Amino acid sequence: MTQPISVVVLSTGLDNFKDIRRALSAEQRVKLLAGGNDTDQVYEEIVRLKPAAAIIALGPNADHAVRFIERLNAECPETALISAAQDSSPDLILRSLRAGAREFLRIPISAEELRTVLDRVSEVLTKQVESPKKKGRMVAVFSSKGGCGTSFIATNLAAATASKTVLVDLNLQAGDLPLFLGLDAKYSIADMVEKRQRLDESLINSLVTPHSTHLSLLAAPREADSADEIEPQHIFEVLQKLREHYDYVVLDPQHTFDSITLAALDQSDEIVLILTLDIPAIRSTQRALEIFDRLGYPRKKVRIVVNRWSKQIDLDLRQVEKFLGEPVVGFVPSDYQTAVGSINLGTPLVQAEPTSKIAMEIRRIAQQMSLGVAPIDESKQRRPFWAGLLKKQSAQPNFNLQTSMEKV
Ligand SMILES: Nc1ncnc2c1ncn2[C@@H]1O[C@H](COP(=O)(O)OP(=O)(O)OP(=O)(O)O)[C@@H](O)[C@H]1O
Ligand SMILES: [Mg+2]
Structure with a gap:
């Protein structure tokens, strides 16, 4: 069956529109969605309808039309732009092609x-349908209570x-992940949002900050102000794009159910829900599960993980699981000491000290989730070079202060 081709037309007058319409009506596969000679209106229609093709008639003011093509090319890269003109001088054709038009038609057509x-448009469309976009797995590491170790676990996972x-x-207002990975991020998610309409592999690579051969960070904006204009829909679009280029997209969202966090959680395939074993965190986790139920998330989307587990915690785990209605x-x-040491040095523990108990458990969780896990780097099995450093530090008042704050 011939694939239908949706088309929007920008004409430069009634005669010219009639001619284009006449030519299009002879082609059964064409579905004319909209047309007119008001550039602003037609621009909005194209952005809204995202047709397979747009025919743009170049009138006497060719500069204006060429700029129009440039703008559209940036905004709707998947629409095939076809310039059309009575004047088919090579100069005009070249200018329109350089601006982003894929084809040129002489009027009368x-x-x-x-x-x-x-x-040719049809060929491109068929290829788009034949090669469905890659969809990497998205995992959100979430806690409805701050300070439970979500950033630490997200980084290590x-x-x-x-x-x-x-x-x-x-x-977005106070991201700190560059510190966890020892990075200085030049660009942030705000830059990606700004350029979201033309994100391809090379642009994405230039906006993320590489940590290792396979792990990169998309940082939060450095200036909290730049986050003000980011909307949930922008985050949705950026995350969709990232999925097309990465096998795994791991999210560290805020601890509230704001609209940006919801956009991220909705899209995620799995949510690793982090809690610590204290009454406020358990309550907060139970509320989060209730909200997930109301949002219609299947329970199998959620995996509960306890952080800072210790046998000394005087709580009956079975009671906790019963209260939450879900297994841990x-x-x-x-x-x-081990956790904060790796954070202070900006190296994830699974890399710096892969055989530590924390790293082994995070690897086990990743394996249980069927995430492809890297084998342990044998050379890292020794005690890391900074272990000695921490011992020395622990004698200092500074460090004692931190430890005691941790106990509060
Ligand atoms: N398993 C652990 N054992 C001991 N301390 C830990 C553990 N996991 C995390 N921490 C410590 O808890 C502190 C908070 O961790 P982290 O910043 O990851 O939490 P968060 O939930 O992301 O907090 P925020 O509310 O700032 O987003 C850090 O100092 C970290 O070293
Ligand atoms: Mg955090």
Whole structure:
């Protein structure tokens, strides 16, 4: 069956529109969605309808039309732009092609030329349908209560994978993930949102900050102000794009149910729900599960993981699971010195100290989730060079202060 081709037309007058319409009506596969000679209106229609093709008639003011093509090319890269003019001078054709038009038609339009152009548009459309876009797996590491270790676990989970992974800092006002990975991020998610209409592999690569061969970070904006204009729909679009280029997209969202966090959680395939074993965190987790139910998330989308687990915690785990109505699938041991040491040095623990208990448990959780996990780097099995450093630090008042704050 011939694939229908949706078309929107920008004409430069009634005669010219009639001619284009006449030519299009002879082609059964064409579905004319809209047309007119008001550039602003037609521009909006094209952005809204995202047709397979747009025919743009170049009138006496060719500069104006060429700029129109440039803008459209940036905004709707998937629409095939076809310029058309009575004047078919090579200069004009070249200018329109450089601006982003894929084809050129002479007015009055000949049936044969139109057929050739539509055949080429059709070929591109078929390829788009035949090669469905890659859809990487999206995992949100979430806690409805701050300070439970979500950023720490998200970073380590992302670093434990063996495939191309991007870690996304969705704490738009105060993201701190560059510190966890020892990076200085030049660009942020605000830059990606701004350029979201033309994100391709090379643009994405230039906006993320690489940490290792397979792990990159998409940082939160440095200036909280730049986050003000980011809307949930923007985040949705950026995350969709990231999925097309990465095997895993690991998210570190805020601890509230704001609209940006909801956009991220909705889109995620799985939510690793982090809690610590204290009454406020357990309550907060139960509320989060209730909200997930109301949002219609299937329970199998959620995996509950306890962080800072210790046998000394005087709580009956079975009671906790009964209260939550869900089993706990992971227990990341409590080891403040090891955790904070890796954060301070900006190296994920699964890389710096892969055989530590925390790293082993995070790897086990990743494996249980069937994420492809990198084998342990044998050379890292020794105690890391900074272990000695921490011992020395622990004698200092500074460090004692931190430890005691941790106990509060
Ligand atoms: N398993 C653990 N054992 C001991 N300390 C831990 C563990 N996991 C995380 N921590 C410590 O908890 C603190 C908070 O961790 P993190 O910043 O990851 O939490 P968060 O939930 O992301 O907090 P925020 O509310 O700032 O987003 C850090 O100092 C970290 O070292
Ligand atoms: Mg955090």
